[in-house]
Every structure is written in structure tokens, then in C-alpha cells.
Amino acid sequence: MNVGSNQEKDxxxxxxxxxxxxxxxxxxxxxxxxxxxxxxxAGEGKITGTIKLDGTPPHMKPIDMSKEPSCQQIHAAHPxxxxxxxxxxxxxxxxxxVYISEGLSAGAAGQVPSETPTWDQKGCQYIPHVLALDVNQxxxxxxxxxxxxxxxxxxxxxxxxxxxxxSQPPGAPPFDVTWTAPEVAVPVKCNIHPWMxxxxxxxxxxxxxxDNNGAFTVNDVPPGNxxxxxxxxxxxxxxxxxxxxxxxxxxxxxxxxAK
Amino acid sequence: MRxxxxxxxxxxxxxxxxTASPAQMTQYDEDQRWNTxxxxxxxxxxxxxxxxxxxxxxVGCHGVIGDGEGENAQxxxxxxxNFTLGQFKCRSTPTGTLPTDEDLYNTIGRGIVNSNMPAWxxxxxxxxxxxxxxxxxxxxxWTTEKAGQPIEIPAEPEITAxxxxxxxxxxxxxxxxxxxxxxxxxxxPSADTLTDDQNRPIRPFNFxxxxxxxxxxxxxxxxxxxxxxxxxxxxxxxxxxxxxxxAWELVMYLRTLQPANPLNTKEKIIAKQLGLKPINPYxxxxxxxxxx
Numbered sequence: 001m002n003v004g005s006n007q008e009k010d011x012x013x014x015x016x017x018x019x020x021x022x023x024x025x026x027x028x029x030x031x032x033x034x035x036x037x038x039x040x041x042a043g044e045g046k047i048t049g050t051i052k053l054d055g056t057p058p059h060m061k062p063i064d065m066s067k068e069p070s071c072q073q074i075h076a077a078h079p080x081x082x083x084x085x086x087x088x089x090x091x092x093x094x095x096x097x098v099y100i101s102e103g104l105s106a107g108a109a110g111q112v113p114s115e116t117p118t119w120d121q122k123g124c125q126y127i128p129h130v131l132a133l134d135v136n137q138x139x140x141x142x143x144x145x146x147x148x149x150x151x152x153x154x155x156x157x158x159x160x161x162x163x164x165x166x167s168q169p170p171g172a173p174p175f176d177v178t179w180t181a182p183e184v185a186v187p188v189k190c191n192i193h194p195w196m197x198x199x200x201x202x203x204x205x206x207x208x209x210x211d212n213n214g215a216f217t218v219n220d221v222p223p224g225n226x227x228x229x230x231x232x233x234x235x236x237x238x239x240x241x242x243x244x245x246x247x248x249x250x251x252x253x254x255x256x257x258a259k
Numbered sequence: 260m261r262x263x264x265x266x267x268x269x270x271x272x273x274x275x276x277x278t279a280s281p282a283q284m285t286q287y288d289e290d291q292r293w294n295t296x297x298x299x300x301x302x303x304x305x306x307x308x309x310x311x312x313x314x315x316x317x318v319g320c321h322g323v324i325g326d327g328e329g330e331n332a333q334x335x336x337x338x339x340x341n342f343t344l345g346q347f348k349c350r351s352t353p354t355g356t357l358p359t360d361e362d363l364y365n366t367i368g369r370g371i372v373n374s375n376m377p378a379w380x381x382x383x384x385x386x387x388x389x390x391x392x393x394x395x396x397x398x399x400x401w402t403t404e405k406a407g408q409p410i411e412i413p414a415e416p417e418i419t420a421x422x423x424x425x426x427x428x429x430x431x432x433x434x435x436x437x438x439x440x441x442x443x444x445x446x447x448p449s450a451d452t453l454t455d456d457q458n459r460p461i462r463p464f465n466f467x468x469x470x471x472x473x474x475x476x477x478x479x480x481x482x483x484x485x486x487x488x489x490x491x492x493x494x495x496x497x498x499x500x501x502x503x504x505x506a507w508e509l510v511m512y513l514r515t516l517q518p519a520n521p522l523n524t525k526e527k528i529i530a531k532q533l534g535l536k537p538i539n540p541y542x543x544x545x546x547x548x549x550x551x
Contacts, residue, residue: 163355164490165496191449192437192493
């Protein structure tokens with residue numbers, strides 16, 4: 001028996017973790033009050049890079065939408081596949097979340113962007129498939145389809161975020177949603193259309209999601225030394241250390257190995 | 260179990276040695292938990308008051324630490340509730356929130372139909388109230404959050420043909436039939452693929468054959484079920500897009516799908532008079548259901 005047993009997902013240990021997280025949150029929020037105004041946009045740098053997949057990408061199964069004719073029609077010309085691993089030109093890996101996991105000042109970590117991104121349900125798919133969000137950042141859940149969806153995020157039940165499940169019929173107004181605690185990543189599903197699957201990555205501080213070439217840019221990073229984490233839903237996480245200087249981009253590339 | 264407990268003790272010891280302050284917090288937290296109370300009407304339940312009752316009646320399925328892994332759990336489907344997660348199906352509160360003490364109290368008294376959870380008639384009201392506090396003491400969520408605000412349920416309006424017909428329109432528009440089927444026989448196109456939050460297969464409610472619901476038998480219970488959703492299952496909340504008066508219309512229509520239920524004869528008579536037939540979801544485009 002070693003210290004590693006701490007990692008076990010026992011309710012008792014998660015209770016400890018929770019206490020730790022809660023006290024950390026408290027500290028962060030108190031600290032944020034003092035230093036939030038210290039950060040200025042002018043002196044900030046950015047982290048850019050490319051994420052690649054090394055090896056042959058796994059086969060992505062085509063999605064059979066015959067049970068939902070209104071969605072099947074939309075994709076009649078271009079049948080769609082699952083999106084667990086999406087590889088673009090030159091092995092670029094799409095839908096990877098890049099965020100700062102260590103080194104952010106409490107002030108920078110506590111800032112919540114004012115943009116409200118959209119989580120769309122369109123053609124019985126989630127657009128985007130992976131959405132990166134800040135803790136407490138508002139975002140919109142939209143149903144663009146001619147069918148009902150139930151939006152059902154299932155965060156880690158031992159954590160602070162709550163699972164919920166709401167029906168959104170066609171033409172219904174968007175839901176305004178936030179997440180209260182960091183979590184990479186909250187899986188989202190629709191029970192009516194079991195192929196629908198996506199993730200909401202909730203982080204503190206600046207983040208980005210790689211595009212169809214595997215490229216990403218994390219903007220508004222204050223100068224400093226950071227640990228950057230890249231998360232992919234199948235391949236897990238990778239980290240890199242970077243030093244961001246004022247007004248300059250720094251590069252962090254990641255390569256995931258195909259299983 | 261023994262290795263689990265051992266690793267638990269090691270974890271506690273290591274944490275206590277390494278980080279004094281979280282351990283102290285946790286000791287405090289532990290004390291707080293044993294102070295957990297429940298308030299149901301004029302009854303006050305105490306977690307400490309249910310120690311014996313829980314060990315006698317509940318531990319076999321819900322387990323010593325309330326994680327739903329009691330020794331009988333392996334034989335049961337659906338699985339016993341894991342109280343450490345603070346997530347419950349039968350609530351009067353919105354999806355994603357904790358239930359009220361009364362909700363938990365009612366579940367103990369009512370049991371859960373189609374599961375191994377019996378109705379605990381032999382327990383006194385005080386014992387049930389104490390058990391509610393005991394159930395709550397397993398999850399730290401009760402110390403950091405309050406129960407949700409119960410949804411509003413206005414008085415049930417008079418049952419009319421108009422309302423039953425409007426309920427039929429909602430059944431179609433909200434696509435209840437996708438899982439529950441056009442006749443309420445639990446055979447809609449999505450029924451076969453449904454899973455619960457543990458990825459175990461789960462069946463939608465069969466209105467045609469069943470009379471009692473998981474979360475009660477009354478019209479108010481039925482109202483609550485689709486307005487709050489059953490968290491941890493595929494059943495979502497419709498509260499954001501259904502007004503309370505519409506919810507009553509849907510309740511009235513759903514009752515027409517229940518020949519096995521001896522009650523609610525008025526709805527069924529109206530359905531007969533109207534000559535209601537199972538809906539045809541593909542008959543008209545869903546965009547213009549009430550154009551004339």
C-alpha cells in the first residue's frame with residue numbers, strides 16, 4: 001500500500017479532494033478580488049501550436065440516422081461518421097482542448113470571458129463536437145433541428161458540477177447555461193439520438209480547441225511560466241512547459257500516438 | 260471490502276500526516292454530517308437517530324457507506340441508489356438540483372415500483388424522517404448546496420375534451436412518443452437504445468400496461484415527473500418549454516393511454532367520444548401542427 005491509494009475513487013477520498021477543491025476555490029476567489037484589476041490586455045502573449053496524430057487514425061463508424069429522417073435528409077449527400085478522432089490535413093488532430101493547467105495567477109484564472117459561445121444541435125450532431133469554456137462562462141444551447149433533443153450533460157458525479165437533462169423541442173428558445181467548477185471534460189449526450197456525443201471542457205483561464213488542421217491559439221495569456229495541457233477524448237492528456245513573454249507568441253506542439 | 264477499507268484508512272492516515280488543514284476541515288465536515296437534519300412538516304429527523312434503522316433495513320442494498328454497493332446489490336436491477344452522489348430520480352425540484360426532504364421522505368414511504376425498493380410501511384414517521392437525514396449525511400452536496408426550489412403545480416383544471424386534445428398535440432410536439440411509443444407501449448424508435456447514467460439499459464415507462472409510476476400514482480406526481488425529469492435516467496425535464504397549464508393538458512392525455520389504470524375514467528370517456536386514435540407522428544410536418 002502506498003500513497004498511490006490516494007488516487008482511488010473512494011467516496012471518502014473524493015470527500016477530501018472536494019474539501020481541497022473548495023478551499024482552493026475560496027482562496028482563488030479571494031485572491032481574484034485583489035489582483036483581477038492587475039491584468040492588462042496590452043502586455044499579454046499567446047500560445048500557438050499544432051496537434052498531430054502519429055500513426056493510422058482509427059476507423060470512425062458511419063452514423064445511421066435512419067431513425068431520424070429529418071436529420072438523415074440533411075446528411076444525404078455527405079454521410080457523417082463518429083467524431084472521436086478527427087484527423088485533417090497532414091495528420092492534424094481536431095477537437096483537442098489546450099489549456100493552462102498550472103502557473104496562472106489567481107487574477108488571470110478568475111477572469112471570465114464575456115463572449116457567449118454556442119453549443120448547437122444541428123443535423124443531429126453537436127456543433128462544435130468539443131467546446132472549451134471558462135468556469136462560470138455563459139453559453140447558449142441551441143436546437144437548430146426539426147426534431148426534439150434532450151440535452152444531457154453527465155459530469156463526474158463525485159465532483160461539484162451537477163448532471164441535468166432538459167428537453168428542447170424544435171423552435172424552442174436557447175438555454176443559457178454555465179458550469180460552476182473546472183472539469184475536463186463533461187460528456188454530453190442526447191438519449192433520443194444515441195449517436196450524439198460531445199464534450200464541454202470547463203477550465204479556468206484562457207483555452208483553445210484545435211481546428212481541422214490541428215492548429216490552435218490560446219490568446220490573452222499574461223507573461224509567465226506555465227504548464228500547458230492538451231486533452232483529447234480518446235488519447236487523454238499531454239503536458240508541456242512554456243514561457244510566455246509579453247506581446248509574443250510562444251509555440252507548443254503536441255503529438256498523440258494512435259493506439 | 261477489507262482491502263477497500265484498508266486503503267481508505269491508509270488514505271486517511273497519509274492525508275492527515277501530509278496536510279493538516281484539509282484533514283481538520285474533514286473532521287469538521289464529518290461532525291457536520293452527523294448533525295444532518297431533515298424537516299418534514301413538523302417532524303425533525305436526525306442522522307444519528309437512524310444508525311440502527313439503516314443498519315437493520317437499508318444496508319443490505321445501499322451499503323455501509325451509502326454507495327449502493329451493499330451485498331445484495333449485485334443481484335439487483337435497477338441498482339440501489341448511490342447516496343454519496345446526491346442525485347435522485349423522484350424530486351419536486353428542477354433537474355440538476357437536490358430534492359427536498361419531503362421528496363426523500365415520500366420515496367421511503369412509497370417505495371419504487373418495478374425495482375427492489377419496497378414501501379416502508381412498518382417504519383414510523385419519525386424513523387422515516389431520521390432515515391432522510393441519514394441518506395443526506397452520505398453526500399457533501401447537502402452541506403454545500405440547498406435543495407432546489409420545488410416547481411410550481413397549480414390546481415388541476417377541469418378535464419375537458421379541448422384539454423385532452425391539446426395534450427395529444429403536446430405528446431406529438433414534445434416527441435414523448437420517441438421513447439414511450441405512439442400508444443404509450445414503451446416501443447418508440449429510441450426505446451431500445453436507452454441507457455441510464457451507469458450505461459445500463461433502461462426501459463421507458465409503459466403507459467399501456469402500467470398504472471403506477473416510479474415516482475408516485477397521482478396526477479400531481481405525473482405532472483412532476485415530466486416537469487422535473489428523472490435525473491440519472493434518459494427522462495428529461497420539459498419545464499423550460501411547457502407551461503403549467505399545458506402540463507395539465509399533457510397529464511390528461513397521458514391518462515387516456517392507461518387502460519390498465521382503473522382511475523381517470525373521465526379522460527378515457529372523453530377519448531372515446533373524441534375517437535382518439537394513436538398519433539401519427541409523420542402525418543404532418545412538425546413545424547405547423549395547429550395551423551387551422
